[in-house]
Amino acid sequence: MADTASFLGTKELVCPTCEQLLREPRIFPCGASFCKTCLPEPHERSEDITYPALEKRRKAHHCRVCCKDHAVTDCGTDVVSSSVMKVINDEIQQSTLINNNDTVLDRLSKILRPEFNCPICFELFEEPVTTPCGHTYCQPCLQTITGLCEDFSCPVCRQSLTLHGKPFLSPYPENRVLAKLISLLCPDELEARKETKPEPTQEEIPVFVCATAVPSMMMQLHVFEPRYRLMMQRALDGNREFGMTMYDPRTQQARSTGTILRIVHHVILPNGNYVIAADGTRRFKILERRVVDDYLVAKIKPFGDISIAEEEALEARETAGDSGSNNNNNSAAEATTVTGGDTAPVPTPTTTTPSRLTNTTPENIREVLDSTSTRDLMTFAFGSAIVQNINDSSMPNPDDPSKFTWWFANKLRDSARYKFLAEKSVRGRLKRCCERIMEIERSGTSLWVYRLHSALRGFPLPISTAVLILFLCLWMS
Ligand SMILES: [Zn+2]
Ligand SMILES: [Zn+2]
Ligand SMILES: [Zn+2]
Ligand SMILES: [Zn+2]
Structure with missing residues (x-):
């Protein structure tokens, strides 16, 4: 069997435990793959983890490749590699063609090519990554769908990949088995795919420079400035989204981090002003700025929490190493x-x-x-x-x-x-x-x-004094 491993000439297809070609591989968050039967026994996690403290995450596999513990639920079946490796193992066992590599590669290439299609873009996998539910996508395809909202499910099996808007894993592990097989079996198509790869487009949004909005929270706005009324009108005609950040008096421009708001309700007053209720969604970092019709439009990079x-x-x-916390827990x-x-x-x-x-x-x-x-x-x-x-x-x-x-x-x-x-x-x-x-x-x-008290600090002294006196009068009455 040692020959069969060297036949495909690559360590990526070999299980680190049994040193044979992988069978029904399971993929770990670090990207290492093991045969289903060679998985290390799960053990109770020793670290004192209290968030999210899900019962199903209490057990871990110790990984001999990266020497870390991986929660059992993060170590998934690898659906595509399992089926591909089964074909390869069967072919090799039946085949007398070990000394004729080209023929085997050609044959495998024909049989296996349909397995290498991404379920999102229906093209050859580009930087394949595998989710804990075992399904594989191109890295850019998965990033596109995970960037759209905070809670998302696997497009194939609908299993939720997040908890309260946080992904269980991020980034998803690169599927080295598939990446290697594609480079071996479909080198020309892979090359062509790389050449036609479109430049990543940066999202551009209008930014309301006013206050700090946060995710998951509703914000009420009374929009009276003509430029922002125009912005609201355009947002309502489009995808109902706009960015919000606060003004920095030191740099005299908008701060670089903000939150995307989605308009939930709006009322147009007789004088043309807008009353808006908007929900905080994703956060963003401003990469580039320009001014359109007197308001800020920015190229942004959305970001979320760590996994x-x-x-x-x-x-x-x-x-x-903190012994004190256990007693208090x-x-x-x-x-x-x-x-x-x-x-x-x-x-x-x-x-x-x-x-x-x-x-x-x-x-x-x-x-x-x-x-x-x-x-x-x-x-x-x-x-x-x-x-x-x-x-x-x-x-x-x-x-x-x-x-x-x-x-x-x-x-x-x-x-x-x-x-x-x-x-x-x-x-x-x-x-x-x-x-x-x-x-x-x-x-x-x-x-x-x-x-x-804090709000008053921002006002000139006479106003803050007046408000304080008013507040005291109200309080005493
Ligand atoms: Zn093995
Ligand atoms: Zn590992
Ligand atoms: Zn894709
Ligand atoms: Zn899935």
Whole structure:
């Protein structure tokens, strides 16, 4: 059998465990492939991962190629390679043509070519990548569909590839088995495909320079400036989307990170002004700017959060070697076991505030937050008196910490909210929430007074004094 491996002359088609040509390969997130029967035994994950803490992600395979643990659910069947490798293995076993490589390659090329078509573009795979459900697409094709919205499913089997808008894996592993086979069996077509590859087009959107909008949250706007009324009219005639970012007085131009808003409701007032309700969707970075009819139009690169697998790795890395957190976790840990299952990503925060977070000082706060589990950060933030006192029906369910961070950011003043925007991890944003809550608690004010106080800082002194006096009068009456 050693000959059969060298026959196709490539290590990519050989299982790292049995060193034979792959049979029914499973693909790992690092891109390594193993025969189904050669998979390492799954073991309970040792890292203390509390977000998303899905029961089905608790088990991992240790990978002998990259020496890391991969959650079992991220190590999928590889549908196309399984069928292709079966044909190759059968051919080789029946064939007496091992000494006549050209004939075998020609024959395999004819039989296997239909297997190498992407289900999105129906052309030869270009940079094939495989999702955890086992289906393969061209990397650019998959990027196009995943860039359209935050929640998406596999186009072939409809299995959800995200949790609360975060992909389980990103990027998806390059399918080295298929990439190698295509280069061996369809070299001319591959070459032609590379030559006709279209230049990636950059998305261009109109940008409303006004305030900081965040994903998942609704924004109400009263649009009265003629240039922005024109922008709204054009958005309503088109795909109903526009970008939103805030003005930077230092650089005297729009800030470089923003959020795409989709118009949900609109009313045109008799004077021609618009009242708009728009939903925050994806975030973007501005790459290039130009001015059209007096408003900003920008070439952008949309971005989202890091994947669930990276989120888990981040928590494991930051809390590693921290013995203190385990003791504080007990109450919440019980809640996980009770609710369990795939539908309970994060336990409902208990009323017990993680004690490590109640004894912070401005000096040690960063260190304490870094070593606190994601679940404890959520428990602290969600259970804090400030958050609980906000009587707001839009408060998200505590099992969606990502949405919670956006909801919380939406309560802050513009520039504080802007700092949340570039943060690509739920954990990172939760740490910001906790830090801000502690800051408000230390100052002894309620969130609303804090907001008023912060908002007034932006106004000239006479106005802020007048508003303060008015506020005090109202309060005393
Ligand atoms: Zn094997
Ligand atoms: Zn690996
Ligand atoms: Zn494709
Ligand atoms: Zn699928």
